[in-house]
Amino acid sequence: FDTRITKLLNIKYPIIQGGMAWVATAELASAVSEAGGLGVIGCGAAPADIIKKEIQKAKEMTDKPFGVNVMLMSPFVDDIMEMLYEEKVSVVTTGAGNPGKYIEKLKNIGTKVIPVVPSVALAKRMEKVGADALIVEGTEAGGHIGELTTFTIVPQVVDEVDIPVIAAGGIADGRGYVAAVSLGAEGVQIGTRFVCSEECIAHIEYKNKIVNARDRDAIVTGRITGHPVRIIKNKFSKKLINLEKDISNKGEIDRLTIGSYKKAAIDGEIDQGSVMAGQSSGLIKDIKNCKNIIDDIIKESNKVQSYLCNI
Numbered sequence: 001f002d003t004r005i006t007k008l009l010n011i012k013y014p015i016i017q018g019g020m021a022w023v024a025t026a027e028l029a030s031a032v033s034e035a036g037g038l039g040v041i042g043c044g045a046a047p048a049d050i051i052k053k054e055i056q057k058a059k060e061m062t063d064k065p066f067g068v069n070v071m072l073m074s075p076f077v078d079d080i081m082e083m084l085y086e087e088k089v090s091v092v093t094t095g096a097g098n099p100g101k102y103i104e105k106l107k108n109i110g111t112k113v114i115p116v117v118p119s120v121a122l123a124k125r126m127e128k129v130g131a132d133a134l135i136v137e138g139t140e141a142g143g144h145i146g147e148l149t150t151f152t153i154v155p156q157v158v159d160e161v162d163i164p165v166i167a168a169g170g171i172a173d174g175r176g177y178v179a180a181v182s183l184g185a186e187g188v189q190i191g192t193r194f195v196c197s198e199e200c201i202a203h204i205e206y207k208n209k210i211v212n213a214r215d216r217d218a219i220v221t222g223r224i225t226g227h228p229v230r231i232i233k234n235k236f237s238k239k240l241i242n243l244e245k246d247i248s249n250k251g252e253i254d255r256l257t258i259g260s261y262k263k264a265a266i267d268g269e270i271d272q273g274s275v276m277a278g279q280s281s282g283l284i285k286d287i288k289n290c291k292n293i294i295d296d297i298i299k300e301s302n303k304v305q306s307y308l309c310n311i
């Protein structure tokens, strides 16, 4: 499983855990890193001191590398970056924006910078401003998404950049890992699958909603506000879909969506909150610990690869 990603990040397997707001805490990140992947603490829209505490906790829970994911639409993004210049974590991933103005300072302190990009144009721009690698995320992913599928956007970016590509969006098992590598990726980022892990502090109702979800339950809302977000169908999503019939509800939709993720993910109000999850929800049938999640991906990918060698 040695790729430029395992070398760049000094990890055993090129499996990155998605840094999801609220639920990607030190417990989850350290469990993934201990299991040989890269655990990632999710900043979401939290203030810098809260994230600093999570980083300290992770440093006590594992000696292995872990990362921090910065959601660039957070009102606290500048404070978070200032704190990260001090903390010197090994990896920073970014989402929902362009991290161009922070990359140089992070790289100067030895932090690897890996932006999530949903398109070729942004991928080329990020390579030009010094990204160490790219997480190329397909529309299958949960939360804030682009419009292109993993299957099509990953090879197009691989063809256009020289830095390593990590595929994300819809990957939850060994088949997805092997498929991503076939498309030219040198690693995968996995989010929804890790929400349904024992170590993740997400509410059990949120985990069960994902486990019980079927193939067509992870729908997209917010396209009309310019912030498409993939969530699992529930009473709340039906309310959003109704509001979307009238563009004048734009502000209300955004406010409802961002503010209500905690309600589902932490408080377990899975009918009245936004249950952010990807289309891989239909593949996820159990809740298991991070070591088993990673070991099962590796075992299944070995099986798939030996099968591929014989066809």
Ligand SMILES: O=C(O)COc1ccc(-c2c[nH]c(CNC(=O)Nc3ncc(Sc4ccccn4)s3)n2)cc1
Residues within 6 Å of the ligand: 021, 071, 073, 094, 095, 096, 097, 098, 116, 117, 118, 122, 137, 142, 143, 144, 145, 146, 227, 229, 257, 258, 276
């Ligand atoms: O062109 C530019 O300046 C930036 O363009 C981009 C557009 C999209 C992305 C992107 C897509 N996916 C990701 C990584 N994933 C995510 O960021 N997932 C998220 N889930 C919930 C979030 S909170 C939120 C934020 C906005 C609206 C609603 N909710 S952020 N980044 C990255 C860059």
